[in-house]
Amino acid sequence: MKYIYLLFFVLLLQHVQAQTGLIQNINARKTVSLDGRWHYIIDPFATGFRGFQGATADEHGLTGFFENKQQQQPGELVEYDFERSPTLVVPGDWNSQSNELLFYEGTIWYQRNFYIQPQGGKKYILRFGAINYESYVSVNGKKAGTHIGGFTPFEFDVTSLLKNGNNSIVIKVDNIRKKEAVPTDNFDWWNYGGITRDVVLAELPSTYIKDYKMQLAKGDLKTITGYVQLSDSAASQNIRINIPEASLQTTVTTDNNGKAFIHLPIKKLSYWQPENPRLYDVIIATASDTVTDKIGFRTIEVSGKNILLNGKSIFLRGICIHAENPLIPGRPRSNSDLQMLLHWAKELNCNFARLAHYPHNENMSRIADSIGLLLWEEVPVYWTIDWTNPDTYNNAQHQLSELITRDKNRASVIIWSIGNETPNNSDREKFMEGLADYVHATDSTRLVSAALLTSGATNNTINVNDPLGNKLDVVSFNEYYGWYSKEMPWEIGKFNFQVAYNKPVIITELGAGALGGFHADSTVRFSEEFQASFYQNQLPLISKIDGLRGMTPWILVDFRSPKRINPTYQMYWNRKGLISETGQKKKAFYVLQHFYEEKAKQQQ
Ligand code: GCB
Known part of the structure; x- marks a missing residue:
């Protein structure tokens, strides 16, 4: 019996892609923009998510509008059609793009195709700047993941879902207000729904620089501290950090969690402040990945x-x-x-x-x-x-x-x-x-x-x-x-x-x-x-x-x-x-x- 459960979970995991946790500065990587016109279907009863008599669509089989079905022969019954549905601009809320959507709260389905030739040995991360409020994302009919919260970014590793050539994404977006949500059902602003910020597909090396933080240590104008985290727990990896305009460089080495800590005494630095918003180029590099950011250094206490x-x-x-x-x-x-x-x-x-x-x-x-x-x-x-x-x-x-x-x-x-x-x-x-x-x-x-x-x-x-x-x-x-x-x-x-x-x-x-x-x-x-x-x-x-x-x-x-x-x-x-x-x-x-x-x- 135990093994049957185990098998069930393994099968389940194959379909559910992990939410990656956020990649720092993903827009500075190699990305393809998926902004532009997406087809949409207004679905006030969330019909595309339900079977007969209202059962919720099978989460793992993912039926419903996720399939993006096209009628194959004249006798076939398909009660939706993304290709012949109107379009909305992404990024953009739906309320301001059509009069009939000005006050709309509920489910809208989004769909678009995109072309890609995935390269072996690379990771592909699908990233949404924000979707209000709940999203259910599928790629080529398979679940990529879900997200709750209307104003923060989220990402899914879709490497195993992509195919060579034409690919399709379908997203169920629901902005219905709920008492238990954050925000709750009563607030003094417009409940703009939809894919309100940019969508990108990023291509990254198999081990990449996932996260980093660098700033002056609390109350210390003389030391930059922080860390770099790799995407996996590769130990003993050297990471070079270079801030050329401040003549600062150092090499740090990852621990067993793929994380390296930074402690960098500074010589001379122009501190960031509103009257002098000085930003420094910061280059972080491993053997297989490089990312550049612009960072200002300041303390606040x-x-x-x-x-x-x-x-x-x-x-x-x-x-x-x-x-x-x-x-x-x-x-x-x-x-x-x-x-x-x-x-x-x-x-x-x-x-x-x-x-x-x-x-x-x-x-x-x-x-x-x-x-x-x-x-x-x-x-x-x-x-x-x-x-x-x-x-x-x-x-x-x-x-x-x-x-x-x-x-x-x-x-x-x-x-x-x-x-x-x-x-x-x-x-x-x-x-x-x-x-x-x-x-x-x-x-x-x-x-x-x-x-x-x-x-x-x-x-x-x-x-x-x-x-x-x-x-x-x-x-x-x-x-x-x-x-x-x-x-x-x-x-x-x-x-x-x-x-x-x-x-x-x-x-x-x-x-x-x-x-x-x-x-x-x-x-x-x-x-x-x-x-x-x-x-x-x-x-x-x-x-x-x-x-x-x-x-x-x-x-x-x-x-x-x-x-x-x-x-x-x-x-x-x-x-x-x-x-x-x-x-x-x-x-x-x-x-x-x-x-x-x-x-x-x-x-x-
Ligand atoms: C407030 C709220 C703000 C409202 C504002 C108002 O106290 O924080 O969200 O919009 O008052 O105009 O009444």
Whole structure:
């Protein structure tokens, strides 16, 4: 009996390709892009995944639309046809590509062919930048793997599934909201579905450089530390590391796990900072593989109420950004979309941006590295997560691990955020403390934070005492006095903040809505004047906070939200942007721009 089970598992494994864990900097390898037009089928009942009367498609036999069946003779019954189905552009969300899909949530099938002549002795890795939310991937009718989570990359080794010539990929994508998911079923942004980021097929040598990390050791401006991990556990392999412009080189040797540790004393280095975003070419080479990256070197720490970048106190002049280009509108599709967003932040005189509320495109941190913007990156642990569900916790931690793995070599990223506005209770405390511990154990070269809530005002004192603050390096919180409070913007000067921690404070949100181009008296809600007056009153209020070391008002640009229904002012847009959905700067943009200009002068 035992052997029958064993046989069953062996058979099962033959069909299920392993999820590889992420390869560092895969885009710098030999890749073929699978972006472009993919056929799609809208399948609200997930019929292509079910047998008669609703049984789920046999996971291992993989029937259903994965087969990509074509009718062979006129009598044959096939109730779908990818080849004659319309196409969607990848990368791109489906909602913004067809009117009938604007509000669609559910299953859509994607299919495309590609041509390849696989070489013997090579590994082929299929890599998705992000698919929202659940994906089930098959290559030539066989399962490659599955993934949960809408904003992080994932990869499958498909070497054994490829054939010489024409190949077909079918992906079932499902963006249905679920209570136990991360994010949960209620959030204030558009639930854009689909293959929203790039798809590539990478060709690698059989043993390749899988992962590496290099950065100045915590609080040490004189030593670069890190590691290189090979794709298998080859011991005693030499790995050369060369940073020519810093005259640094070393050779390290792998241990029994195929991992080699780096400890590199430096002589002279130009430290990465927003005013001087110096990136160095770093070349890592083994006998069979070479990879080159551009890495900036900096330290980030806290000391009492200060945030120290390269040992010097810094004030973070920030702004929140959603991953949305209002001019499409939809998820960004190209590097120029990303550049537009970050350059708007620069124009606002920012040195910092909060990428809310989920991991953005990986090229955001590459662009931020090169133009000199510090970043806060976040996972979608938002509002009322299913705190006691272990699968939900594992999902959140997994998304966090994928984000950290992906961006750990980006100097711009200084804060990992483990969530936003989570309610203060003991179940949530356990969950969030788990995530904070996980990040601290995984990455010592960055800070941990979360956007907390205040516990309200008593006698005009707004208290910030969420116990989660004890676990965080930086205490951050959102407050909307003058917008969601009974006080109007001109009445909030009476408040003071009481922050219970001797830690740096970042106000991660404050904001008010305005319909771009709507002008009225500053007492009229949704006018640009009301929003500008909100900022004029908020800026002196928060400046009273003793430990204030940064702020990221809500938000750079108007963004779509199904929760914003007012037909006169909102029309499914959250209007708190400083820039309207047509790209027009509102009055408040200039209020904050001026405030940041003065702040920057004070810092010099
Ligand atoms: C918040 C949330 C953010 C919302 C914003 C708002 O506190 O963190 O996701 O979009 O308020 O506009 O109400």
